[in-house]
Amino acid sequence: MAVSQRPGGRSARVRAAVLTAARGLLVDGYAELTVERIAQAAGxxxxSIYRRWTDLEGVLGDLLSEYASEVVPIPDTGKLDTDLEELASLIRRGMTGEPGELITALAAAAPRNPxxxxxxxxxxxxxxxxxxxxVDHAVARGELPDDTDAQAAIEVLGAPFFLRLxxxxxxxxEDFARRTAAAAVTALRAGVFSRTRRPLHSGG
Amino acid sequence: MAVSQRPGGRSARVRAAVLTAARGLLVDGYAELTVERIAQAAGxxxxSIYRRWTDLEGVLGDLLSEYASEVVPIPDTGKLDTDLEELASLIRRGMTGEPGELITALAAAAPRNPxxxxxxxxxxxxxxxxxxxxVDHAVARGELPDDTDAQAAIEVLGAPFFLRLxxxxxxxxEDFARRTAAAAVTALRAGVFSRTRRPLHSGG
Known part of the structure; x- marks a missing residue:
């Protein structure tokens, strides 16, 4: 029988059962999570778990990839400040729920688990x-300098969430999210993330 | 003999040997660090290590407390922008050396190790x-609003370093440190961290 090769076959069912079990157990946090408990809950x-995912982090990574593959609505309100405020709110919601637990767990494992x-x-x-x-949209609208480093700006927006997590x-x-967005908008508008500008002593 | 009770006694020598060994091994990073290796290197x-420090994280925490007890020179140049620039440079140097390895190791252990x-x-x-x-000095000089939330501002300054780490x-x-400082200065001056100000839509 080639059932295990089919997308809806045994292999897919095992994966679904394991990910569902891991998701359910994660509600209680990462501290108590083990492959053994996941196996038990998944039946x-x-x-089988070690063979397929190598370790706990493999299971969590697979679970995170489920979130990563979801379509994320990138704000496009036509203005930088409201775009970043919505983005900060999205990050907040993403980090405070189950993905936050997953990211914490994986970030924690990272230094020992390549x-x-x-x-x-x-x-x-x-x-x-x-x-x-x-950020690129704001540059296109003329709200920000052409040479704005979008990547650096988004890092500054996202970092405080990660630190709190x-x-x-x-x-x-939401207050924290709004203030974090405001800090990023202000720095962006002042040209802090412009690649050609000397960051300090030139415009302050 | 009461030697083990004296500050310079056996107990202190063991502690010094273990911390020195841990410090030496940390140069190669956290991934390969174990209590066994530390014990071997310390002789x-x-x-003895488990009895005194419970686990690897206990040893690393003790090592970190050595850094924490060092006097940190807080910049006081008389101006907010140069103070924050120096502070960012201090954070950079603190995070890129051995303390960075320690913080990474301990932050990694945190979700499973209270x-x-x-x-x-x-x-x-x-x-x-x-x-x-x-920040408080800048408020006292009249550079910033009285109700500036210094804690929130310092979080925004420090967070990007942590994210990169x-x-x-x-x-x-240094470029990264300067830009991170500039972002914090700009947001502070715009009143983003003022407790009474609505972060966005009020001053942009």
Whole structure:
């Protein structure tokens, strides 16, 4: 029988069961999550998980790729400030739910697990890359200098969320998102991310 | 004999040997670091390490506390922009050397290790707290609004360094430090971190 080769076959069912189980267990956080618990909840053998995903981080990476493949609506309101405010709100919602747990788990594994590091870096590179469109649109509208470094600006927008997620024990709420967006807009408009401008002492 | 009770006694010698060994091994990064290797390099028994520090993160936390106890010179140039530029440069140097490896290692362990989480949070809270003086001085000089949230501003200054350290595979160099400082200065001067101001749509 070639059932296991078919997209809807046994292999796909195992994957779905394992990812659903991991997702369910992640609700309780990463600290207690193990391959053993996932196997038990999914009703599969532990060795099947190790064979397919190598380790816990492999399962989490696969789960994250499910989110990564979802279509992310990049804000396009026609103005930089409202675009970045919406983007910050999207990041906030993305980070405070299940993807936040996943990113925390994978970022935590990254220094010891090259595969986890690759997944986290790939995820951020892809998401940040999409978000750069907001800055590029503002450049096209003449709101920002032509030589604005969109990548650097999006990093500055996203970084405070990441710091709160991993280190600073304070809420990631809408006020925080709005202020983070405002900081990025102000710096962008002042030309801080212009590639040719000397950052300080030239315009302050 | 009460030698192990004296500051310069056996206990202190073991601690010094273990921390020196851990420091030496950290040069090769966190990925390969184990209690076993530290014990071997320090010439002590593995169980002595577990008894005293519980786990690898305990050793690293102790090592980090050595850095945390060093006197950090908080810039005081008399101007906000040069103060923040110097502060960014200090953060850069702090994060690119051995403390960066330690912070990465401990931040990585944090989601599964409450003690590591506490150490990392405590370290950042202490350092960020010291850095707030730069903003407070600018408020006292009348450079910034009275109700400026120094803590939030320092978070925005420090966050991009943390993001690069853990996730974004790009250099933490002086250009990056200068631009990060410039973004924070610009946002501060625009009143983004003023507690009473609506962040966007009010002054842009």
């Amino acid at each position: 599969v053998n532990k060795t 595969r986890a590091a690759q997944i986290v870096r790939g995820f951020f590179a892809e998401r940040f890359g999409l978000a750069e469109a907001v 991993l280190v600073v024990d304070k809420p990631i709420d | 002590v028994n593995k169980t 003690r590591a989480a506490q150490i990392v949070r405590g370290f950042f809270a202490e350092r960020f707290g010291l850095a707030e003086a730069v 853990l996730v974004v595979d790009k250099p933490i160099d």
